[in-house]
Amino acid sequence: MDDLNRKVNQQQHDLREKHLVIEVLSDKVKASEVHFRDLYGRCNYLQFVGIEEKQGGETWEQSATFVSKVLEEKLHLPNTQLERAHRVGQHGGHHPRTIMARFTRFSDREAVMRNVGKLKGSRIFVNEDLCPTSHNIRKAQFPALKEARSQGKIAYFRHTKLIIKEKHASNQVTATFRRDESVGRHRNGTPSGTSDGGGEGAQEPAGVSAASMGGQSSAIAPPAPVVGSAAAIDGAGCPPVDVDVSSCATPTPSSRNDKKRTQSQRITRQRKK
Structure with missing residues (x-):
């Protein structure tokens, strides 16, 4: 009988503990639902900082006009x-208040974030509307962001995730294709600016660097040098030199046959001796 009572008491104790665990998990689920609704409600919002504010206050329509x-x-x-736009914060400051703008389409909001680099130097800034939890997560990663940028790396946030990328070496590559200015043709007689197998634009003018192209050359693979030209021979990065490309020509089948015939005759003469 005592053993049975102990088992019952143990089961009741375990049941109470499980009820406590269920209550804790229920509270976490409710908090997650609130957090999700908060994030979902903010997903179409952006904060515009630095837009001049009309003296005496302004209506929502006027704020939306300034943002547009x-x-x-x-x-x-x-x-x-x-969808709407309005100022947030208290009046009377030395700086214009931030405009909170809600976009009708999420795709429009993303298009704005992709083009914020065009605002550089305009004293206007665009920030994502983050909840306090997401803001704290970002804040904790700011030291890593600054350190990566100080090392010359590309670092930015995608929501709460810190993205760090290495700068590609192609951003600093300078074209070294050689051109004979006296005749405007490559050493092998191929017109400059073209290749044996390509059309116009297959060659890049000498001296064109990534910086002079507005930094867009990182997405463009460097063109292949002309086969048999001085640029092709010096393509490993050495300074271009004058090369007699006739000596570098690929042997034809007939020349290979003549060479084999000569070797065979030489072996025959040696055997006769």
């Missing part, structure tokens, strides 16, 4: 639709 003007003139996004 920035999107059209600075970011070249004329067809962006705003």
Whole structure:
């Protein structure tokens, strides 16, 4: 009988503990639902900092007009639709208050974030509308962000995730294709600016660097040098030199046959001796 009572008491104790665990998990689920609704409600919002504020206050329509003007003139996004926009914060500061703008389409909001680099130097900034939890997660990663940028790496946030990338070496590559200025042709007689197997634009003019191309050369593979030209021979990065490409020509089948015939005759004469 005593053993039975002990088992019953143990089961009741275990049951109470499981009820406590269920209550804790239920609270976490409710908190997650609230957090998700908060994030979902903020996903179409962006904060615009630095847009001049009208003296004496302004209506929501006027705030939306100011944002639309920035999107059209600075970011070249004329067809962006705003659901509403309003100022946040207290009046009377030395700086214009931040505008909180809600976009009708999430794709428009993402297009703005992809083009925020065009605002550089305009004293206007665009920030994502983060909840306090996400803001704290980002804040904890700021030291790593600064350290990566100080090392010359590309570092930015994608929501709460810190993205760090290495800069590609192709950003600093300078074309070294050689051209004979006296006749405007390569040493092997191929017109400069073309290749044996390509059309116009297959060659890049000498001296063109990634910096002079606006930094866009990172997405463009460097063109292949002309086969048999001085540029092709010096393509490993050495300074171009004058090369007699006739000596570098690929042997034809007939020349290979003649060479074999000569070797065979030489072996025959040696055997006779």
